[in-house]
Amino acid sequence: MVREHRKFVIPEIITGDNARIYAGRYTSNFHSDTVLLATDESVFRRKWMREVLLSLDEAGTEYVIFSDIEENPRDYNVMAGADVYLSEECTGILAIGGGSVLDCAKGIGIVAANGGNILDYIGVDLVRNPMPPLICVPTTAGSGADVSQYAVIRNTAKKTKNIIVSKSLVPDVSLLDTVPLMTQPGDVTVNSGIDALTHAIEAYVSNGASHFSDMLALESIKLSADIFPFSLDRADDPDHRFQSLMASMYAGIAFSNAGLGLIHAMSHAIGGMYDLPHGIASSIVMRSAIQYNYSSSKRKYRKIAHILGVSPDITDDKRVVTGMFEQIMDMRGSIDNPLSLSVYGASKADIPDLVARSAGDPCIATNPRIPGRKDLSNLFESVF
Numbered sequence: 001m002v003r004e005h006r007k008f009v010i011p012e013i014i015t016g017d018n019a020r021i022y023a024g025r026y027t028s029n030f031h032s033d034t035v036l037l038a039t040d041e042s043v044f045r046r047k048w049m050r051e052v053l054l055s056l057d058e059a060g061t062e063y064v065i066f067s068d069i070e071e072n073p074r075d076y077n078v079m080a081g082a083d084v085y086l087s088e089e090c091t092g093i094l095a096i097g098g099g100s101v102l103d104c105a106k107g108i109g110i111v112a113a114n115g116g117n118i119l120d121y122i123g124v125d126l127v128r129n130p131m132p133p134l135i136c137v138p139t140t141a142g143s144g145a146d147v148s149q150y151a152v153i154r155n156t157a158k159k160t161k162n163i164i165v166s167k168s169l170v171p172d173v174s175l176l177d178t179v180p181l182m183t184q185p186g187d188v189t190v191n192s193g194i195d196a197l198t199h200a201i202e203a204y205v206s207n208g209a210s211h212f213s214d215m216l217a218l219e220s221i222k223l224s225a226d227i228f229p230f231s232l233d234r235a236d237d238p239d240h241r242f243q244s245l246m247a248s249m250y251a252g253i254a255f256s257n258a259g260l261g262l263i264h265a266m267s268h269a270i271g272g273m274y275d276l277p278h279g280i281a282s283s284i285v286m287r288s289a290i291q292y293n294y295s296s297s298k299r300k301y302r303k304i305a306h307i308l309g310v311s312p313d314i315t316d317d318k319r320v321v322t323g324m325f326e327q328i329m330d331m332r333g334s335i336d337n338p339l340s341l342s343v344y345g346a347s348k349a350d351i352p353d354l355v356a357r358s359a360g361d362p363c364i365a366t367n368p369r370i371p372g373r374k375d376l377s378n379l380f381e382s383v384f
């Protein structure tokens with residue numbers, strides 16, 4: 001057997017209750033006298049933010065707040081943030097928020113260190129200069145942006161979601177704190193959790209997978225299977241929150257190093273065109289994408305299905321896929337976003353454009369089965 005070359009990058013990570021209080025220690029370690037505090041208004045108003053600001057104060061670190069960040073962060077959000085970063089002479093970034101805030105913060109770091117427009121860096125390994133020091137405190141458990149070398153930025157003019165992949169985007173340190181997750185609304189918790197589960201599944205079946213990423217992906221799927229049916233009921237349970245953070249981290253490290261696949265390629269296309277939340281877009285395409293991929297990675301999909309609760313006695317392939325999908329949908333609990341694209345204002349006339357977008361998405365390269373244009377067209381057709 002040939003053991004192919006694999007490389008792994010992960011940030012420094014601190015986990016546990018109140019891990020956010022180390023923010024000041026790290027700004028000090030990084031000699032960041034003034035940080036850009038990238039966040040959103042509602043997050044900034046949370047009570048637990050007080051300890052973060054106190055830690056900055058104790059470290060003698062000034063901060064400039066930048067909160068003009070939308071869901072599916074826009075190119076102009078990044079450029080506005082980079083302007084603030086440069087005009088305020090910041091020397092580091094502290095990003096506190098969900099995946100959108102963290103991705104936008106990464107974009108700001110790229111432009112601050114490299115100039116130009118954020119859209120110049122769309123693609124793989126196009127970021128030349130290292131980013132300023134980046135400290136992340138995720139407030140949702142799902143995106144994996146806090147540990148990954150990925151950022152997704154929306155091109156507003158073209159209405160596309162574009163991926164930037166670069167080792168430079170791996171945060172310097174991530175503070176994985178249970179407390180900020182306790183105040184998340186239920187639907188955010190569930191959609192973020194579905195995103196984490198999707199990352200783990202796609203990393204596990206990826207053609208860039210390795211022992212290292214498989215181990216993390218499987219553990220992530222196990223944790224998700226364990227906690228998910230109770231997500232809404234146990235939103236204020238710290239053990240549950242901590243497990244969801246770990247599931248997200250393991251999945252994030254797995255996909256950052258192994259790559260993603262068809263679900264994300266299709267979901268980025270849909271999310272860009274209709275500006276849909278990422279978790280919903282992924283849920284819409286998940287069943288069709290898994291059905292398409294199944295034959296190319298049967299053993300691994302069966303293993304996922306069993307972890308998620310599909311009986312090992314079920315051997316019929318169709319029933320395994322259906323069972324797996326039903327288990328995942330059950331995990332969404334009472335969250336009931338419709339899973340048909342037509343509900344969100346989509347038209348079948350958009351399919352050629354959706355096909356072109358997903359075919360050009362870097363996530364396709366690591367899918368276990370490479371779809372042709374006709375396959376992609378059929379896949380999008382099936383989610384209307």
Ligand SMILES: [Fe+2]
Pocket residue numbers: 143195198199264278
């Ligand atoms: Fe995702």
